[in-house]
Amino acid sequence: MPAEKTTPELPAQLGSWKDEETALLESLEQIEHKHGFIPRHIAEEISRVLEVKLERLRQLQTKVESNVRKEVDALVEKWKNEEGSLILILHEIQNQHGYVPREVAMEVADALDIGLARIYEVITFYHYFQLKPPGRHNMAVCMGTACYLKGAPALLTEAKNQLKIEEGNTTPDREWHLDVVRCIGCCGMSPAMVVDGKVHGRVKPGEVTQRLTPAQTTKATP
């Protein structure tokens, strides 16, 4: 976990910012006036809160404006000449949202004129399609045979202890999602893990904490 989030220096009125836009602006001005700038950890926390809020707003918006319908119609239109288009459509939805939201699945059922069960039968069959929204960051420990033999179970245990969740779950603050993947094909550098799309090879259990720092920019150990 990044240290900034747990520092007690955050102003107490942070809670109220979540509700009041004007209050937020005022507070920011106060801070700026006091320090001459906005300290980074505060800025980061604010942007995180804003992002969560934006996400919620977006969800509401899609419900209200039925953007979902438009989006689904566009997808159905795009793939209508393809036989067996359902999986192609689900791929696009999964890639766009990070999961297949129930509302979208319902719209797809409607647009393709098939039962919702027919869609869930497919979604739940394939590992690639998720039913829950993903975390902000994703850590996937490779559990292919090569990685398994070379110490992947220890990596997984370490990651579980650090994040305090079981594999396949997301932390309560939705910051991290922990997954186990079958094989990412990097057997030459086992044990491997993928953090936010970047593959790290020859990872030692002690390095897991390091990989859990989001601003991680170092490359995989050669």
Add this chain to the structure above:
Amino acid sequence: MTKLTLADLQKPAAVTATGLNWVRVSMDTGGIAAGADEVCAVLEKEAGTLGFPLEVRRVGTLGYSFADPLVEVARQGMSTVVYGQVDAAAARLIIKEHLIGRRLLDDHIVASRARSTTLDGPTTAILVKDTAGEGGDKTQFFQFSLIEDLKRRGLQDKVQVVRALDLGVYDKGVAVQFLPSRVTYVNVLAADIAKIVDTTLRSKKLIDNLLYRVPDKQVRIVLRHCGAIDPESLPNSLQHGVYRGLARVLAGMKPAEVIAEMKVSGLRGRGGAGFPTWMKWHLTAEVAREPRYIICNGDEGDPGAYMDRSVLEGDPHSVLEGMIIAAYAIGAMRGYFYIRAEYPLAVHRVEKAIADAREAGLLGDNILGSGFSFDAKVRLGAGAFVCGEETALIASIEGKRGSPSPRPPYPSVRGLFGQPTAINNVETLAAVPEIIVRGGAWYAGFGTEKSRGTKVFAVTGKVRNAQLVEVPLGITLRETVFELCGGVLGGKAIKAVQTGGPSGGVIPEPLLDTQVTYETLQQLGSIMGSGGMIVMDQDDSMVEVSRFYLRFCVDESCGKCAPCRIGGYQMLQILNRLSRGRGEPDDLERIRAICKAMQKASLCGLGQGAPNPVLTSLRHFESEFKAYLEGGVTYARKMSTNRPAEPAPAAATATV
């Protein structure tokens, strides 16, 4: 790109189009994960500042996964060398030292496996490496001694002595390789140094008792272009001769002749089951219903195997070419690449290959003016292991759950959308064009009588050098693991090699001299599978390994048929209980009974193959299982690990 014509493809390939100075960076998933894009960026940035033209090419992998990221460097007047474990700093050194200073870099060179036994021309560099797995590394000492000896004779400016990363020779003491001749000496002692300098460097004669005569056992047919061509460039692929097989087919071979050529070659399905490719095509072509389909199975789900990914990422045009030839042979108008969504780079490169080929007139209506029309598309897998099974794969392309269906009818009769369909593995299709160009008889010259040709294996696990190797079938497991990949990591004792992934079996150390063919592996209760070879050392508990594979199959069971769904689960419960020390006396018998039921009654390969890892472990390492029953967990763990493998019982070689 303008449309190509048949005549364009029949012209001799212009390989000379490559400049004299070039670097090739392995940009496959493995290389990129190890930092190849950073390396590539450094090289591209510096290329303009050199004062001579330098081509920087992004290529697929050469197969030396242990040394990713790889950079191959050619400098006019110097031997071409491969550097491994290159980071940004090493990339800068390649520019400064190798390309400008004309000196090789220490500790990065992966020597060519194409060793020679004749000296031609004066030696310009000597690679040194202590190839012993354990003990003190004498590389540095030998480098120093050689340099000192050269200095004494005033040769130090003519011959560079370089520490190599890997010479492709293992457990042969200190080895040296002379460049450019690639003559290799092994078991070199300090006392030999003066003689080497005297005889080999000055008098240009070989020292017979040091010379390493074993030729390279690898034959690169499927991997022929991997690491050489830019997979995202059609013009570059054409320069290297891709699509010449297609030109040959379209210029004058009848579909039946193509199938006949495949029959001569003896090529069998490289996805694992080993069904003769010509037969598959012949059966599909015979069914009178149209349209017919061809599918390339790139759903490489075996954990620990990455050959298909490497081929798709390194040479997508050859796979596409193989598919077009197959389509021509069976009369298909439409083809699908079914690729795992977990391989985004492979998907991207195949999609680009298809788009480029379409633009150049290699796909679409009336290909190259031959009257034959064909088009291909990519379909993404979605993370279901069972979709590698052909009937499940078809269901998945149709947009359904990937549940297998009973066969017959086989896909060649009733496949995709109910139509005749041929399904070939990536590796099979990649071999096809080369068979057409060089002839079926040439291909049949490799391998054994029933298992002809070559096969790519991904050797991983507790092996010194995890890598891809392409070898003629009939090679032994021991040769592959020890001679080509350097044996076990850390010099430990080998316990077993697992082939065929979750549907394959473990082969214990005493049986490693078995030839690798479809038949022999089957006799041992394993399968060829897609080509994963996982090395296990003395520390690996076979009970845990069986549990690992079985858990995989239980997770991946689609649940359609009872033997697989229930049998697998129950067996896993027994194994879990056993490994916690709560086994019951008749557990092993019960496991065997469930295995038998699953093998006989499951619907598809997943269920039929799932018992294999358990059964073979039980057959060869029964004592480890019994230890859990008799002595409890602590005793069993001690028994099963840190101990060399026991000799297998005599009955081990009996058939299933």
